[in-house]
Amino acid sequence: MSKGTPPKKQLAIDDLCINTIRTLSMDAVQKANSGHPGAPMGLAPAGYVLWTRVMKHNPKNPDWPDRDRFVLSGGHASMLLYSLLHLTGYDLSLEEIQNFRQWGSQTPGHPEYGHTPGVETTTGPLGQGFANAVGMAMAERHLAANFNQPGHEIVDHHTFVMCGDGDQMEGVTSEAASLAGHLGLSKLICLYDDNGISIEGTTSIAFTENVAKRFDAYRWQVIKVKDASDPDAIEQALLAAKAETNKPSMIMLKTHIAHGSPNKQDTADAHGAPLGEEEIRLTKAELGWKEEKPFAIPKQALTAFRRCVKAGEEAEARWKKAYQAYNRKHPRLADNWVNALTRFMPKGWEANLPQFKPEDGPMATRAASGKVLNAAAAIFPSLVGGSADLAPSNKTFIDGSPEFQKNRYDGRNVRFGVREFAMGAIMSGMFLHGGVRPYGGTFLVFSDYMRPSIRLAALMKLPVVYVFTHDSVAVGEDGPTHQPVEHLAALRAIPNLTVIRPADATETAQAWQRAIAMNDSPVALILSRQKLPILDAKLTAHGVEKGGYVLSDCKGKPRIILIATGAEVHITLKAQEMLAGKGISARVVSMPSWELFEDNSTEFKNRILPPAVKHRIAVEAGIPMGWERYVGPGGSVIGIDGFGASAPGGTVLEKFGFTADKIVETALRMLK
Incomplete structure (x- = not known):
């Protein structure tokens, strides 16, 4: 005018x-x-x-x-x-x-x-x-x-x-x-x-x-x-x-x-x-x-x-004409543009993710996540994200890429600052815009700060990725203010949010693979601060994809089933050995994701958790809420009913009963 x-x-x-x-x-x-x-x-x-x-x-x-x-x-x-x-x-x-x-x-x-x-x-x-x-x-x-x-x-x-x-x-x-x-x-x-x-x-x-x-x-x-x-x-x-x-x-x-x-x-x-x-x-x-x-x-x-x-x-027609000229002048960039907008995934891209072996030695799942993230970033240029001022701890930095800063917007590493809630909502906006796949990290305990944004992302079915590290009382010396207890249950309560808590580096790679391939659900990766043994990849193959699987079985019918996630999977394996020494056959089920497990058929779920086996123990360093659906009325949950404490992480775990001895003791009492 x-x-x-x-x-x-x-x-x-x-x-x-x-x-x-x-x-x-x-x-x-x-x-x-x-x-x-x-x-x-x-x-x-x-x-x-x-x-x-x-x-x-x-x-x-x-x-x-x-x-x-x-x-x-x-x-x-x-x-x-x-x-x-x-x-x-x-x-x-x-x-x-x-x-x-x-x-x-x-x-x-x-x-x-x-x-x-x-x-x-x-x-x-x-x-x-x-x-x-x-x-x-x-x-x-x-x-x-x-x-x-x-x-x-x-x-x-x-x-x-x-x-x-x-x-x-x-x-x-x-x-x-x-x-x-x-x-x-x-x-x-x-x-x-x-x-x-x-x-x-x-x-x-x-x-x-x-x-x-x-x-x-x-x-x-x-x-x-x-x-x-x-x-x-x-x-x-x-x-x-x-x-x-x-x-x-x-x-x-x-x-x-x-x-x-x-x-x-x-x-x-x-x-x-x-x-x-x-x-x-x-x-x-x-x-x-x-x-x-x-x-x-x-x-x-x-x-x-x-x-x-x-x-x-008319405006779109002018843009299309400009894009055609762009395509002629810069065909490779035009192809990349289309790939970014359509979230194109090259066939067999998973093969480029790192492979982890037991002989590599113990590795924190947060460290494994950082390695997988960088490998995925090399395949997917649209992967953009960062952390709420915790990138060194969350392992969320893309090596070799600049920071996303004023007048340097080509960078893929976003410095969100200590702004967890804004980070979550900004990630949603980035995805809604199109052309980028955002991820963002912080400590699991601070997922509370960003919960409303997670809820709306789940409501909109946006496949953004939340990297939540320092996943339990094993955080240790920082004490109960920084030790998540109720957070796993709180996240699992959000409809359409896929929560994955991998047990080792290999499950972590699978978790990232699933998160990147996800089209209709945000994913929360729950990762350890402490180092964990790397399991034999043959045992964990495709396990995360199913959400729950038999990691280690016994000969014949099991008398008891031990179910665990994350770091606690390893103590259940030790408990299985100890029970075997006492003549008790036990099955160990790794269940990194309830949501993915529930996506399976009833037949599959019954094969992993046979209804006839009533004796079951779930082990997870969080509140027991929700595990009753898997252990049943005759089962037991080894969890935490209060807050944590300040001490070295191993000591805190031991004091709260996250030991193989406690699992065996619970199993023997159950089998009397």
Whole structure:
């Protein structure tokens, strides 16, 4: 739009389009008798301007690689997003808008990735969408640095995120914003819905900081829009943000929640409840809305919104033409680009992973993981990640690759800093962007800090990899604050998360192999600090793939089955020998992954754990919760019911009963 005063006709169309978003949002929430009308009404001008004037997107192809990304971090304002998707021409019908928040609809209460065309990520738990957007911006910069060539830029897009006061209160937003500013992610633009209202009332009851100064300190460009209902002012702010090449940008919009509502504007009542039929009638009159029926979309408004279809198709066509030229000029890079986007896996890639032998000597599974990671990184250039300031301990550094830093975005080693929660959410954003396979490491005990991001990754079925080391009380001297006890059970409780706790270096290699091949589940690798003997690869072959397998069997029918994971597998093998010396036949089952084991047929599971064998002992340095499903009513679990203690790791294990003697003692008592 040209500078100066817009013509009256344009002003009329702008108002009509903005109010269409508002009325659709009001009507959908009212019909559902559930939802959040206030934020969509206040943000309607910003959404309209962004989607129709600034954002590069193709409604007919939501997966176009070089599209701008849009994240609604305050997912409760979902009707803003659904309205924009329908109006601009995405495959989301008006009937779906009318079925807002109903069973089976494409318009759930909060946006869900993979459920609604055009939704880039699942949002709702505040702050996580903001961190997802940081991850998307990081992925864009990484791909641009590795694939763009002079005169041939096939990666050149922005990530836009809308957030509210609640997002700003969440710590994960601060973590992610700090990292984004450090990295100078200039293609990241945030629109802040500064409406001053939360569920309990005005934000002044709990939130009085100067957000502008905070983001200035984070090294962001801060742009204030005085009138958040002025489309031209919003557009100018967005263009100024796009023009910034050194910093991410924060656009502060002083909006009015439930804009236009005579009785509920700027009140907490409009945050999370329908306005009511009478208030909607009054609001529509206040807005000058001429349509009488709910869910009405004026033809002029729809025509204006649907111009996005042609604009998007033309933008993608230009990109395709540019990509064809790129392909001719740089065919090898073009092949690598396609491989990255499609997560291509060369046939037989597993053969390039390191092979471990018993004669190599004891090795911590975290050390084995580092070796496997580096071998895999040589095969998969899209493998990118790091650690929450623990790379030397987690063994998550890719040797020979630079760090991912400001103006060095080609690096594959990300320094997340001490920001576990942000790391998890950023990893999800990186994967959602496409073209990279992210991984991130920390100590297992700190998985608590990032649990909400793990949960959303599992909900979205994102195959990201979490590298959790220092997996038990064997951590030793650091004491109970750093010794995970309940964490394995807590992670296993998350649906669709695959938890793998390998027993040795070979199982670790298999675990990484499975994690990289995974398409629909995040994977948590649980790794030891202490060195562990390396088992004969013939015994462990394909064991992790099955989740549980017979590692060492006895002659004939076993009288007792010993089940273990990780480091505890080795003491069960010793216990098996001791029991054999007493004439007791025992089977040792290594069960690195409950989730993978449960994927097998009942016949297979019964072959590993014969129902007829009632005497079973599970051994794991964590709380016993969950093991009852495998040991049964006649079995026993050797675990930990309290917290750990500070002492050398071996001493702690011994004091808590993780010894072969304790297993034998338990078995003899059981067999009496």
